Amino acid sequence: MSQNAINLMNVDSCILDASCVLKELIENSIDAGASKITIKIEKEGLQLIQIVDNGKGMSSQDMLLSIEKHTSSINNEKDELEKSKSLGFRGLALQQICKLGQTEITSRQKHRSRGSYLRLTDGKYEPVKECYSEIGTKIIIRNLFYNSPSHKETSTSGKQELTKIIKVINRYAIGYPFIGFKTSIDGKKDFIFEKESKETINPLFSRIKKIHGKKISEDIIYYNGEKGEITFNLFYSNKLSLFKTERNQFYYINNRPFFNEKVQEILNKIYSDTFSTSRYPAFFLFISLPNSEINYRLDPNKFNIHFHNEKETLEKLTNFLNEAFHGNQKINKNDEKKEIILNGSFVNFHKSFILEQTNSGISITDTEKNKKIEISIESLIKLFE
Numbered sequence: 102m103s104q105n106a107i108n109l110m111n112v113d114s115c116i117l118d119a120s121c122v123l124k125e126l127i128e129n130s131i132d133a134g135a136s137k138i139t140i141k142i143e144k145e146g147l148q149l150i151q152i153v154d155n156g157k158g159m160s161s162q163d164m165l166l167s168i169e170k171h172t173s174s175i176n177n178e179k180d181e182l183e184k185s186k187s188l189g190f191r192g193l194a195l196q197q198i199c200k201l202g203q204t205e206i207t208s209r210q211k212h213r214s215r216g217s218y219l220r221l222t223d224g225k226y227e228p229v230k231e232c233y234s235e236i237g238t239k240i241i242i243r244n245l246f247y248n249s250p251s252h253k254e255t256s257t258s259g260k261q262e263l264t265k266i267i268k269v270i271n272r273y274a275i276g277y278p279f280i281g282f283k284t285s286i287d288g289k290k291d292f293i294f295e296k297e298s299k300e301t302i303n304p305l306f307s308r309i310k311k312i313h314g315k316k317i318s319e320d321i322i323y324y325n326g327e328k329g330e331i332t333f334n335l336f337y338s339n340k341l342s343l344f345k346t347e348r349n350q351f352y353y354i355n356n357r358p359f360f361n362e363k364v365q366e367i368l369n370k371i372y373s374d375t376f377s378t379s380r381y382p383a384f385f386l387f388i389s390l391p392n393s394e395i396n397y398r399l400d401p402n403k404f405n406i407h408f409h410n411e412k413e414t415l416e417k418l419t420n421f422l423n424e425a426f427h428g429n430q431k432i433n434k435n436d437e438k439k440e441i442i443l444n445g446s447f448v449n450f451h452k453s454f455i456l457e458q459t460n461s462g463i464s465i466t467d468t469e470k471n472k473k474i475e476i477s478i479e480s481l482i483k484l485f486e
Contacts, residue, residue, distance in 0.1 A: 116194065116197045116198060116201060116252075117252070117402075118146075118252070118262060118265070119142075119145060119146025119147060119150060119245055119262055119265075119266060120146070120262065120265035120266045120268070120269050121402065122146065122150055122198055122201075122202075122242060122245060123140070123142075123146065123150055123152070123266055123269055123270070124269045124273075124402070125194035125195070125198065126150070126152045126194075126198075126240055126242075127140075127152065127269070127270070127273050128188035128194075128273075129188075129194075129195065129238075129240075130152060130154035130156055130238070131188055131273070131277060131280065132156075132187050132188050133154060133156025133157050133158070133237070133238060134156045134157050135154035135155050135156035135237065135280060136155060136279065136280055136281065136296060137154065137155045137280065137281045137283075137296070138152065138153070138154050138280060138281070138282050138283070139152070139153040139154075139282075139283045139284075139285075140152050140153075140270065140282070140283065140284040140285070141284075141285045142263075142266060142284070142285070142286045142287070143286075143287055143288075144259075144287070145259045145262040145263050145266065146242075146245060146262065146266055147244070147245050147246065148243065148244065148245075149241070149242070149243055150202075150241075150242040150245065151239070151240070151241045151242070152239070152240050153237065153238070153239040154237045154238055154239075155235070155236060155237040156237050156238060157210060157211065157237075158208045158209045158210040158211065158213075158216070158234075158236055158237050158238055159206075159208040159210065159217070159238060160210060160213075160217065161217040161219075161229045161231075164206055164208055164217055164219050164229060165219070165226075165229065167195050167206075168195055168196050168199050168206075168219075168221065168224075168226065169196060188357060188403070196224075198242060199221045199224050199226075200223060200224035201245060201246055201248070201249055201252065202242040202243060202244055202245040202246070202247065203221070203222050203242070203243040203244050203247070204220070204221040204222075204240070204241065204242055204243075205218070205219070205220050205221075205239075205240070205241040205243075206218070206219045206220075206221075206238070206239070206240050206241075207219075207232060207234050207238070207239045207240075208234065208237070208238040208239070209234035209235065209236050209237065210236070211236050215231050215232065215233065215234070216231070216232050216233065216234025216235075217229050217230070217231060217232065217234075218230045218231075218232040218234075223248060263286070267284075267286075267292075270282060270284055270292070271312050272351065272358040273358065274294050274308060274312060275305070275308050275309055275312060275351065275353075275385065276353045276356040276357065276358055276387075277356055278296070278297040278301075278304040278305055278307065278308040279296050279297055279299070279304065280296055281294060281295050281296035282294045294308065294311055294312065302455070302466050302473060303323070303455075305334065305336070305385070305387065306318070306321065306323060306336060306455075309321070309336060309385055313349075313383075316342075317338060317342070317349060317383045319342070320338045320339050320341055320342035321336050321337070321338060321383070322336070322337055322338070322339055323335070323336050324337075324424070324425035326421050326424060326425070328417035328418075328420060328421055329417065330390060330391060331388065331389065331390045331414065331417050331418075332388070332389040332390070333386070333387070333388055333389075333418070333421045333425075334386075334387040334389075335384070335385070335386050335387070335421075335422070335425050336383075336384070336385040336386075337372070337382050337383065337384050337385070337425075338382040338383040338384075339382075340376040340378055340382070342382070342383070343378060343380035343381060343382055344380060344381050344382070344383065345380065345381070346381060347365065347369065347381045349381070349382075349383040349384070350365065350368070350369075350381065350382075350383065350384040351384065351385050351386070352364060352365070352384075352386050352388075353385075353386065353387045353388065354387075354388045354389075354390070354395060354406060355388075355389055355390070355392060355395075356387075357403075358404065359404060359405070359406045360404055360405050360406075361405065361406055361407070361408075363411070363415060364386070364415070364418065367415060367418060367419055367422065368384055368386065368422065369381060371419065371422045371423060371426060372422075372426065375423075375426040375427075376426070388418075390414070393409070394408060394409050394410060394414070395407075395408060395409070396408070396409055462475065462476050462477040462478045462479075462480065463475070463476050464476070
């Protein structure tokens with residue numbers, strides 16, 4: 102990167118703990134076009150973080166470049182930096198990680214018969230060796246922070262750190278349903294999320310259900326819409342399934358997990374006003390808009406984002422949410438029966454079935470068997486004659 106591009110970014114350290122390391126490595130795998138990511142964690146990531154992907158891989162020259170500061174696939178100019186869809190656009194993380202742990206990188210490109218192997222300690226590397234390798238990249242980080250007592254002192258307790266690691270994996274697994282994720286923790290606990298089929302009716306909802314289970318997914322309502330060049334997809338729990346805190350609220354922008362305090366405030370206020378509740382719903386909000394409208398540069402971890410046209414974007418979000426919640430206010434509970442007035446949305450009910458309003462009537466989908474039947478308005482009228 103040119104000095105001009107570097108100056109545009111906040112270049113403070115983005116590696117605060119093991120979950121930050123894993124986040125950066127997952128983003129690298131996604132940028133590499135991986136459809137499968139396998140993760141191993143030992144001792145909350147301090148003993149081992151291993152990530153293997155089937156992405157495009159690196160040549161030996163690219164491998165050496167990847168560990169240099171401010172090396173990135175992004176061009177040098179400001180407009181390219183702002184419009185980039187790349188997750189790891191800073192060119193900082195891997196270089197920092199290699200200084201904080203004993204690192205091994207193995208990678209092979211599709212058109213090559215052999216791969217390359219690089220080993221680093223304290224950021225210093227040995228000569229690259231040729232080796233056998235599957236197509237893609239494997240990165241192993243051992244003894245994270247062994248040479249940085251300050252990082253160890255600021256790290257959270259083991260249980261808290263493991264919770265943060267699992268949350269990072271789940272966030273990206275939801276945002277990228279067409280990537281398979283397999284995670285092994287201390288060789289005992291496996292989390293496997295196969296990549297969603299292109300034929301899946303709603304891959305985002307399918308992945309949400311697999312990760313968060315029935316506690317959240319059974320009472321989910323879905324609504325989508327467009328406001329100008331912004332597309333919204335919202336999954337939210339009805340007022341029969343609310344929580345004491347905001348911990349079940351997740352936000353995505355162009356598939357990337359993000360947080361924006363004003364977005365969260367608007368969501369909860371409109372929901373609270375609409376449904377007259379002081380408790381918090383589960384939210385999964387997906388926003389798609391041009392990358393040039395988003396500013397990631399103010400946060401080293403690229404998580405807290407800002408909008409260039411904040412007022413206009415938040416107004417569009419407010420209008421969308423009012424439409425989403427309008428018409429879904431009446432919920433009657435009688436044992437296990439739920440009656441929900443639908444307005445361009447669907448409701449998950451009766452275990453694996455989804456009832457959805459369509460232009461011509463309704464459809465019922467069995468998400469486990471991936472089968473769908475459609476019933477026209479004319480047929481419904483005849484049933485009640």
